[in-house]
Amino acid sequence: MSRIVGIDLGTTNSLVAITENGTPRVLPGPDGRNLVPSVIYFDENGGVLVGNAAKEKMIEKPRNTVFSIKRFMGKGLDDVRQDLPLLPFEISAESEHVIRVKVFGRDYTPPELSALILRELKRNAESALGEDISNAVVTVPAYFNDAQRQATKDAGRIAGLDVLRIVNEPTAASLAYGLQERRQGVIAVYDFGGGTFDISILKLSEGIFEVLATSGDTHLGGDDIDELLMRLVLKDLGAAPDVRGVQQIRKAVVGAKEDLSEREAAEIVVEELGLRRGVTRREFEALIDPIVERTLQPCRQALQDAGLKPSAVDEVVMVGGSTRIPFVRRRVQELFERIPHTELNPDEVVALGAAVQADILAGSKRDMLLLDVTPLSLGIETVGGVVSKIIPRNSTIPASATEMFTTFVDGQTNVKIHVLQGERELVKDCRSLANFDLKDIPPMPAGLPRIEVKFLIDADGILNVSAQEQRTGKYQSVQVKPTHGLTDEEIERMLLESFEYAEADIEARQVIEARNEAETVLRSTEKGVADEQYQALSEEEKAAINQAANRLREVMNSNDHGAIRNGIEQLSQSTQRLAELIMNAAIQKALKDKRVREIQ
Amino acid sequence: MRLRKLVLDVVVNYFEVFDLPRLLNIDPKALEKKFHALSRKHHPDYFSTAPIEQRELAVRMTALLNDAYRTLRHPVRRVEYLLNLEGYKPDGSKAPKSFLMDVFELNEQIEEAKAGRASEEQKTALRNEIERRAAQFDAEIRKASDEWDRLARDGREETQMKNQLMRMNEILSEASYIHNLKEELEAIG
Numbered sequence: 001m002s003r004i005v006g007i008d009l010g011t012t013n014s015l016v017a018i019t020e021n022g023t024p025r026v027l028p029g030p031d032g033r034n035l036v037p038s039v040i041y042f043d044e045n046g047g048v049l050v051g052n053a054a055k056e057k058m059i060e061k062p063r064n065t066v067f068s069i070k071r072f073m074g075k076g077l078d079d080v081r082q083d084l085p086l087l088p089f090e091i092s093a094e095s096e097h098v099i100r101v102k103v104f105g106r107d108y109t110p111p112e113l114s115a116l117i118l119r120e121l122k123r124n125a126e127s128a129l130g131e132d133i134s135n136a137v138v139t140v141p142a143y144f145n146d147a148q149r150q151a152t153k154d155a156g157r158i159a160g161l162d163v164l165r166i167v168n169e170p171t172a173a174s175l176a177y178g179l180q181e182r183r184q185g186v187i188a189v190y191d192f193g194g195g196t197f198d199i200s201i202l203k204l205s206e207g208i209f210e211v212l213a214t215s216g217d218t219h220l221g222g223d224d225i226d227e228l229l230m231r232l233v234l235k236d237l238g239a240a241p242d243v244r245g246v247q248q249i250r251k252a253v254v255g256a257k258e259d260l261s262e263r264e265a266a267e268i269v270v271e272e273l274g275l276r277r278g279v280t281r282r283e284f285e286a287l288i289d290p291i292v293e294r295t296l297q298p299c300r301q302a303l304q305d306a307g308l309k310p311s312a313v314d315e316v317v318m319v320g321g322s323t324r325i326p327f328v329r330r331r332v333q334e335l336f337e338r339i340p341h342t343e344l345n346p347d348e349v350v351a352l353g354a355a356v357q358a359d360i361l362a363g364s365k366r367d368m369l370l371l372d373v374t375p376l377s378l379g380i381e382t383v384g385g386v387v388s389k390i391i392p393r394n395s396t397i398p399a400s401a402t403e404m405f406t407t408f409v410d411g412q413t414n415v416k417i418h419v420l421q422g423e424r425e426l427v428k429d430c431r432s433l434a435n436f437d438l439k440d441i442p443p444m445p446a447g448l449p450r451i452e453v454k455f456l457i458d459a460d461g462i463l464n465v466s467a468q469e470q471r472t473g474k475y476q477s478v479q480v481k482p483t484h485g486l487t488d489e490e491i492e493r494m495l496l497e498s499f500e501y502a503e504a505d506i507e508a509r510q511v512i513e514a515r516n517e518a519e520t521v522l523r524s525t526e527k528g529v530a531d532e533q534y535q536a537l538s539e540e541e542k543a544a545i546n547q548a549a550n551r552l553r554e555v556m557n558s559n560d561h562g563a564i565r566n567g568i569e570q571l572s573q574s575t576q577r578l579a580e581l582i583m584n585a586a587i588q589k590a591l592k593d594k595r596v597r598e599i600q
Numbered sequence: 601m602r603l604r605k606l607v608l609d610v611v612v613n614y615f616e617v618f619d620l621p622r623l624l625n626i627d628p629k630a631l632e633k634k635f636h637a638l639s640r641k642h643h644p645d646y647f648s649t650a651p652i653e654q655r656e657l658a659v660r661m662t663a664l665l666n667d668a669y670r671t672l673r674h675p676v677r678r679v680e681y682l683l684n685l686e687g688y689k690p691d692g693s694k695a696p697k698s699f700l701m702d703v704f705e706l707n708e709q710i711e712e713a714k715a716g717r718a719s720e721e722q723k724t725a726l727r728n729e730i731e732r733r734a735a736q737f738d739a740e741i742r743k744a745s746d747e748w749d750r751l752a753r754d755g756r757e758e759t760q761m762k763n764q765l766m767r768m769n770e771i772l773s774e775a776s777y778i779h780n781l782k783e784e785l786e787a788i789g
Contacts, residue, residue, distance in 0.1 A: 165645075265701060301786070363649055396670065397666065588612065
């Protein structure tokens with residue numbers, strides 16, 4: 001397996017890092033710079049620039065230079081309406097469930113755009129290391145919901161990266177911090193970046209980094225501070241400038257904001273617009289006070305959820321560019337009653353932590369372990385539009401829950417399930433994740449079928465679902481309609497349209513991948529058939545497995561990847577109960593092994 | 601969210617995961633230590649380059665472990681889980697009438713406070729009352745847990761055990777209301 005890199009896919013800047021001999025380091029781009037601005041420029045001929053070169057085009061080519069795309073990940077039009085007035089690039093009319101940015105008449109979803117940034121980082125890592133890179137750990141804000149996490153994984157897939165793990169940014173930061181300081185005790189990571197805010201409270205003991213609680217706001221960051229300043233200036237100007245003017249103002253206010261971290265006063269200057277406005281630090285602090293207050297509320301919530309008073313926190317670690325603002329540091333210091341750590345480079349610490357996690361996954365580091373949590377409660381819709389919570393927020397992941405469903409009318413063969421994330425009581429106040437159809441339920445009198453649905457949040461914080469009818473033991477086919485996500489078919493198409501591969505290459509690649517998977521599935525089927533649990537199956541079940549395996553062997557040498565995938569699906573279906581029996585036996589055995597050792 | 605086939609129906613209960621008897625007094629320090637040791641053994645992070653079967657097993661084992669820890673570390677969830685194992689299902693609608701009336705009254709006061717129509721004294725009194733109720737509930741749970749453990753250790757006859765389960769089931773019918781009241785504490789301001 002190729003080496004695993006750690007990637008911080010940020011709202012404003014992105015970085016790639018690697019751990020070598022136990023020490024993580026950032027890999028610079030060919031221009032020697034560590035930070036790759038998360039900016040993408042498209043030219044009229046289909047050319048694309050990413051990073052510093054693209055950032056230079058923001059004023060000159062505002063309509064085809066895309067930035068802060070992370071804020072749109074896993075979102076629909078209604079979620080981002082407030083951002084639209086100041087956006088220089090066009091949002092497609094077809095953005096109801098998934099935002100689409102229109103450039104030169106072509107629509108791009110946030111995962112596709114993020115994939116362009118990931119591909120740039122991949123290339124940077126490859127040229128810095130002199131080898132191919134196909135595996136990565138990618139960080140996301142801790143408060144990202146299911147759709148936002150899935151969108152990030154999709155971006156990796158489109159970029160040709162195998163995302164082995166999604167890690168929460170504050171937790172990654174704590175890994176880098178803990179590695180350096182060998183700390184024990186309770187730490188709070190206050191992560192205030194370009195577009196998002198997170199607070200995570202962790203307990204560090206003997207190499208275990210256990211997240212106790214996390215909270216945040218995925219639409220609160222330096223961008224919001226910039227917008228406040230922009231609105232201030234725009235109000236003074238009176239007449240609204242064109243997009244080029246807006247971008248010039250954006251650049252000028254960012255400069256002034258950064259100056260104010262060093263000095264008592266700064267100037268916002270745009271010569272072309274005849275704009276020259278002074279801002280004092282006092283004025284700036286009054287302006288951003290509501291934003292900073294919005295970061296403190298989640299801090300209090302996280303403390304409460306962790307069952308801790310502020311004084312129980314031993315250390316506060318500051319992460320993200322917005323923590324350079326002295327006022328932010330002061331307010332955090334007041335809340336936690338201690339001076340926060342600001343000695344780590346707030347721009348790089350997340351990427352370094354991602355590289356540490358990559359090292360753990362690669363198997364080189366067994367003394368550290370991260371136990372993270374799910375930031376939001378998972379629930380299902382019940383009668384009257386009320387959400388019934390099945391996995392509470394701050395549960396350590398992976399986490400699972402099982403629910404029983406039945407039918408309401410005789411012979412009903414379909415049951416609909418609506419899954420949501422959030423803390424509020426009513427469906428309309430929570431985030432819709434998906435609608436499921438449990439199909440092909442054997443016709444029975446109402447209330448008789450017992451369909452057990454298992455929800456599992458994996459180590460990436462992403463939900464997986466399966467269903468089984470208990471009376472017949474039959475697995476249900478479940479159809480998922482993600483509310484704010486891309487379907488597998490759409491991702492497949494994006495891969496096809498991606499820039500690096502010709503269509504023929506992609507198809508060849510798909511066939512090879514399907515064949516590899518077929519081999520894996522056939523191998524594990526053979527193992528399964530040799531397992532003692534196989535004897536517990538009925539003759540009918542055994543025959544179905546045999547038939548599906550033969551069928552897959554027949555098609556796997558064809559060049560039709562669809563047919564191969566079909567064969568894999570059929571075989572997986574027919575071996576599901578066998579897999580279940582083997583897994584249960586393995587779990588029983590794992591628990592028994594432990595006991596035997598304890599007795600010895 | 602993606603659809604993935606999962607293995608269902610693990611027939612191991614949470615007490616067995618930690619190799620504990622079905623008792624309700626659990627030493628949190630010892631439980632945490634076991635939890636960490638088992639996590640170090642089974643966590644998917646240590647299997648990311650292993651074959652798919654082992655990766656799956658790691659995810660399933662760790663989910664089971666986390667679910668078990670989440671449930672058993674919490675004094676109320678622990679009782680609820682034991683009741684489920686024994687075939688009882690605490691039902692909020694079966695809480696005593698007088699209790700429900702009191703909760704209704706408290707909720708009205710919370711709404712008033714949230715709408716800014718309560719004086720500082722009223723808010724303090726309200727907070728104190730919620731905290732008193734919560735403490736009283738916790739004490740009842742503790743007492744019932746101690747009683748269960750005593751009966752179980754002494755190997756008492758079935759009717760006594762059953763009565764104790766019914767008693768706990770009754771106490772737990774109030775749990776969700778107490779939980780909700782506690783959640784509101786912050787919101788009262």
